[in-house]
Amino acid sequence: xxxxxxxxxxxxxxxxxxxxxxxxxxxxxxxxxxxxxxxxxxxxxxxxxxxxxxxxxxxxxxxxxxxxxxxxxxxxxxxxxxxxxxxxxxxxxxxxxxxxxxxxxxxxxxxxxxxxxxxxxxxxxxxxxxxxxxxxxxxxxxxxxxxxxxxxxxxxxxxxxxxxxxxxxxxxxxxxxxxxxxxxxxxxxxxxxxxxxxxxxxxxxxxxxxxxxxxxxxxxxxxxxxxxxxxxxxxxxxxxxxxxxxxxxxxxxxxxxxxxxxxxxxxxxxxxxxxxxxxxxxxxxxxxxxxxxxxxxxxxxxxxxxxxxxxxxxxxxxxxxxxxxxxxxxxxxxxxxxxxxxxxxxxxxxxxxxxxxxxxxxxxxxxxxxxxxxxxxxxxxxxx
Numbered sequence: 001x002x003x004x005x006x007x008x009x010x011x012x013x014x015x016x017x018x019x020x021x022x023x024x025x026x027x028x029x030x031x032x033x034x035x036x037x038x039x040x041x042x043x044x045x046x047x048x049x050x051x052x053x054x055x056x057x058x059x060x061x062x063x064x065x066x067x068x069x070x071x072x073x074x075x076x077x078x079x080x081x082x083x084x085x086x087x088x089x090x091x092x093x094x095x096x097x098x099x100x101x102x103x104x105x106x107x108x109x110x111x112x113x114x115x116x117x118x119x120x121x122x123x124x125x126x127x128x129x130x131x132x133x134x135x136x137x138x139x140x141x142x143x144x145x146x147x148x149x150x151x152x153x154x155x156x157x158x159x160x161x162x163x164x165x166x167x168x169x170x171x172x173x174x175x176x177x178x179x180x181x182x183x184x185x186x187x188x189x190x191x192x193x194x195x196x197x198x199x200x201x202x203x204x205x206x207x208x209x210x211x212x213x214x215x216x217x218x219x220x221x222x223x224x225x226x227x228x229x230x231x232x233x234x235x236x237x238x239x240x241x242x243x244x245x246x247x248x249x250x251x252x253x254x255x256x257x258x259x260x261x262x263x264x265x266x267x268x269x270x271x272x273x274x275x276x277x278x279x280x281x282x283x284x285x286x287x288x289x290x291x292x293x294x295x296x297x298x299x300x301x302x303x304x305x306x307x308x309x310x311x312x313x314x315x316x317x318x319x320x321x322x323x324x325x326x327x328x329x330x331x332x333x334x335x336x337x338x339x340x341x342x343x344x345x346x347x348x349x350x351x352x353x354x355x356x357x358x359x360x361x362x363x364x365x366x367x368x369x370x371x372x373x374x375x376x377x378x379x380x381x382x383x384x
Contacts, residue, residue, distance in 0.1 A: 007066050013045060014074040022077065030155060033077045037110025047108045049290075050088070054104040064290060065240065072244030081152040083107045083114025087160040090177070090229045094218040103158070103179070117147040117161035117180065117204060118227070124149075124360075127162065127227065128171035132206060134163035134178060141165075141178060141216070143186075143209040153202030154191045156182045166221050177223035179215045180206070195349040197332075240286040242310050243279065246317070249347075250279050253321055256340070262324060271320055278313050285309060304367040311354035311361065318348040 001009070019036040022029050040046040041055055048067040050056020059067060071078075079085075088107060091099055106112045123130040132145025143163055150159070159180045166174015182189065186209035191199035218226050254263075254272055262268045285306050321344040322329035332342035355361040369375040 003062055003066060006063050007070060010045065010067065010070045011074070013043065014070060014076060017043070018074065019076060030080075033080055034110045036077050037079065037108075041105075041109040047084075050104075050108060051092070054100060055108045061287075061290060065287060068240040068244045069247075072241065072248050075248075078241065080110055081113040081156060082116050083112075083158070083160070086116060087114050087158075087179075090160070090226050091217060093229055094177075094226055098214070099179075099217065107158075112157040113152060113155050114158045114160060115150050115152045115156035115182070115202075117150055117159040119149045120146060121148055128175070128224070130162055130164060130175065131168065132161070132163050134165050134176060134211070136165070136213075136220075137210075139213050140210045141176075141213065143178070143180065143206045143211055146203065146205050148201075148203040149192070150189075150202045150204050151200055153182075153189050153204055154199055156189075158182060159187075159204065160217075162223055162227055170221070172224040174221050175223040175227065176220050177217045177226040178211050179217060180209060180211050181215075184209055184211070186210075195352060196346055240283075240290060242314075243282040243286045246279050246282060246310075246314065250275050250317070253317070253344075256321075256344075257324060260324070268324065275313070275317055275320075278309070282306075282309055282313065304364040305372065308361065308364045308368065311351075314347070314351045315354055318344060318351050322348045 017039055019032060019039070022032055037046065044057065047054070047056030048059045048064045050058070052058050057063075057067075084107060088104060091103060095103075103112075107114055117132075118127060118130075120130050120132060130145075132143065132147065134141040134143045141163070143161075145163070147153075147159075147161065150156075153159075159182050161178050161180050162175050163178055164170075164174055165176040168174075180187065182204075186207040188205040188207070189202050190205070192201040192203060193199060194201060217223075250272075253275075257263050257268055257272065289306050325339055325344060328337065328339050329345055329348075331338040332345055335342070338345075370377055
């Protein structure tokens, strides 16, 4: 099937099966999102890069680009949780056949939601200092500790988690990668309120949680290399869909500026032109990231370049949008005078964390400095 035929077929499906506007109540919205993911999976339109064995499409590079462009154009809901772009590549690389068969298809179909359990109160950017422990007890690990800033923790069914099975001094050499049932006895999830007023994040507590050894991915004490795989894919996963998303968001912002009579202002036009250039760069860099994954199986250091580019861009774009709106840019729902439901202020507040999530800006700069520019390694960080 050529590119044009594939685009037309996908666009026709998205048009004829569009789920419509999302319901407002959170529980109904979750069911609506799950139903859409199941519709995609059952029709063979899920997992553009995934193996067909687990429900994916195994698309070519060009068709993966088209896929992301068309989903963004159709404004359909995206995946739930963080499993698809982060845990799944790790399981595909290091998991057993049994683990792949148990976890991957339900994850892709939206039957189960996955969340990441990495960061801790004292171990964010310095993950090797994590303190959540897992003690071997026969065919189980007994897990105790705490994770924080767990995106989608409130709705998660599974937590892909880094735990310490070695001594505290072992740092990255004593870390193991476990998949923990989020509903198991001893797991407590407490939602955290963020700047937008939402509860995307949560803190998670483990109190004598028993995890089957069969739910360990990879070898005990060798989870750091799996974490690096996960983090690389986390930074790469959103590259193409973020590029497609912000193509649409920038188009909306230009339309808003036109509606408010601001396009005659040369300073506004100059800023919008700058954003246009960067959206196109995001797209080209995302293509490079996907190309690296297809060629090498890993995104490499280009994922950090992509993450840096996107995080700075989305912050600056929403800062500009709020400035352009003036006093109206300070209003959120349910204020009746909020412009477009307060979406631009919502985006401004949400993207304050962009340079922290998925590895801080400083961590990304270190990666680019060492792996792209060849500068000396930071002795405070684990070897790559």
